[in-house]
Amino acid sequence: MLKPSYLLPLLLLAPQRVAAETPAEWSKPYPAHRIAENVCYVGTAELGCYLITGSQGHILINTGLADSPPLIMASLRTLKIPPKDIRVLLTNQAHFDHVGGFAEMQKLTGAKVWATAADAPLLRDGGVSDPGGLSRFKAVKVDRVLKDGEVITLGDLSLTVIATPGHTPGSVSYLMTVQGHGQKKTLLFVNLPTVVMPLNNAKYPSIVKDLETSFVRLKALRPDFWVAAHASQCGLAEKHAAGNYEDPAGYAKAVAECEADFLAKLRVLPPE
Template identity: 40%
Template structure:
């Protein structure tokens, strides 16, 4: 069954969006065993919400904080892999929604890591709200201070590992896609942690309330163009179903690494752009 947030993507009613987020799938907070994706790249999230760990001898990088209340799960997964949560030096975020930023404040407090995030998402992170839908309390999460404000093309590094921020706005105003080199059994490859280009609960157009934020449609268009220009051998995303995590995980160790697919980024981008255009058309029709 599709998670409610996906089913609500084409809907325009704020009430439906509120229900969708308030009744989020159980998998979003259900623990799952962590696992290795590439030589120093690991999955440490819940069964349904991704968190990625990049390890180095001089400290680690963590991408996304999961749902509110799941920080201890993430920390336990890091420990299970043989690493120390307190060795996490940098926290990153794909986007400032409660299901991916809800645990950042607790993770920051527990690890002492610094949070680097885009300028567009900084207001949402530091207020713990969903801009444009601040009245929907189900969207709120614990505020977290941003220590370093990033712009498109900035890099973040720890222990020789360097990640590049690609601001791909639309899903949020500062949605950030991360690219970085990895090794698979010693061989170089390129990984991407895609932010999101789904519409979800966003208002693209609205007769009564206006768009989620000014310029949102143009932002989506810009982001699709950016994603089409990128290449990656490993495609990862904030929700497991966005990159067939369970199916690929089941095939680990049974042949070539199942997470390696140089075509997946563009296939996923094309499908998301088509869904966006359908949602836009529906919202435009509803606004007439």
């Protein structure tokens, strides 16, 4: 299910070519649907975008590519969600395939952008400072810097920020409580720490330590439900078809596979 090197071929392309050569699934529409009581999927066939609805406004996690906003807006219409009710934009990682639509969605919704301290510079400069050299996206203003462990609140909504760096310097996951099968369950919006840039990266000297820390944190979590920045990483289509997102065993397997890929790459690093 998990493909840890999913982005690697794109990273090897010249930055200006990346956006033009993204897989078709990244821009393919996907039906909007409910994952949990107040969590809906509004992303594409591959790029995970998640709407969390609350009584005093909503939170949107990830906005996909620069061409994703029309698809997200269509999903909002299907769900009968007024765009202006979205108050906060979050992301799992500051890469073009998850924040390329930030500027447009911010314009359409008036929402504030909240990001981790390590990814905020990438959002502000449109990806210029990305240590992996990914293609650029339209820069946005970051209205609030998030801290590891803090609890994001918006009315009756509450999400815990869990720093999971390594994929980008400020990659982050979010944990919340939802109603599932008549009981309170945990749902994790995870950014799996896949390795998409060199581990001996002079522009990101702490990458190995960050990845090691992220795996320790992720292995300590036991979410009942989980979704990911890429739909294929969490088997979203299969879970949607089955009508059931509860999958603690699948989460543990995905993290283990991701860590195994990291350790394999670490073993073949040339000596310093």
